[in-house]
Amino acid sequence: MKRVMCLILSSAFILAVPASAEDIHEVFKKVEEYAQQKNFPKALEELQWAQKELEKMHQARLAELLPGSIDGFTGEEPQFQSAMGFSSIERQYVKGDDSIRLSIAGAAGTDGMGGLAGLAKMGMMMGGTQPGKEQFRIDGRTATLDTSGGSPELTVLLESGGILQLQADGESVNAASLKKFAQALKLGDLDSYLKGGKS
Numbered sequence: 001m002k003r004v005m006c007l008i009l010s011s012a013f014i015l016a017v018p019a020s021a022e023d024i025h026e027v028f029k030k031v032e033e034y035a036q037q038k039n040f041p042k043a044l045e046e047l048q049w050a051q052k053e054l055e056k057m058h059q060a061r062l063a064e065l066l067p068g069s070i071d072g073f074t075g076e077e078p079q080f081q082s083a084m085g086f087s088s089i090e091r092q093y094v095k096g097d098d099s100i101r102l103s104i105a106g107a108a109g110t111d112g113m114g115g116l117a118g119l120a121k122m123g124m125m126m127g128g129t130q131p132g133k134e135q136f137r138i139d140g141r142t143a144t145l146d147t148s149g150g151s152p153e154l155t156v157l158l159e160s161g162g163i164l165q166l167q168a169d170g171e172s173v174n175a176a177s178l179k180k181f182a183q184a185l186k187l188g189d190l191d192s193y194l195k196g197g198k199s
Helices: 002-009 024-036 040-065 111-127 175-183 187-194
Strands: 073-075 079-083 086-095 098-105 133-138 141-146 153-157 163-169
Touching: 024 040, 040 086, 040 187, 073 098, 133 175, 141 175, 153 175, 163 175
Parallel strands: none
Antiparallel strands: 073 086, 079 086, 086 098, 098 163, 133 141, 141 153, 153 163
């Protein structure tokens, strides 16, 4: 599972840089005007700006759905990354010397995640019976808790096609506390939003 997550989250990710927001309605108005004039190059250019604005709005909404604090852990500023068709969000939660890193691969659309998510699901189903790995469900979603390494890691397959992972760092973050942290995330609401449902 670690190898799959590394493939998804590594190599040439570009940190999304916040920019001043444009009125999305004005942008689409320009698209319509250029299209009526048959000026399709300019219409396509405006559509690209519309996509950028929608991505910023999506990131802001996704950040709202991640709790600011969970079980005494305080969330730092979310980081958004996107490259080569993959998108992700990361947020570090800190409590004293302990921390939990939350990451969601496929956070801004699932088209690029389809095949990899399928492979990840197969790997999780096969790995659930291995020593040091516990498989269970959170809000109806398949989760695997891996305690075979130095620090526990928890992975959840989202119905939207994304993969959520929690990585613990610190002596006080054991398997039970990591599971409790995951259960407090309201994954149903988060996953429903990522699938395009109301949230």
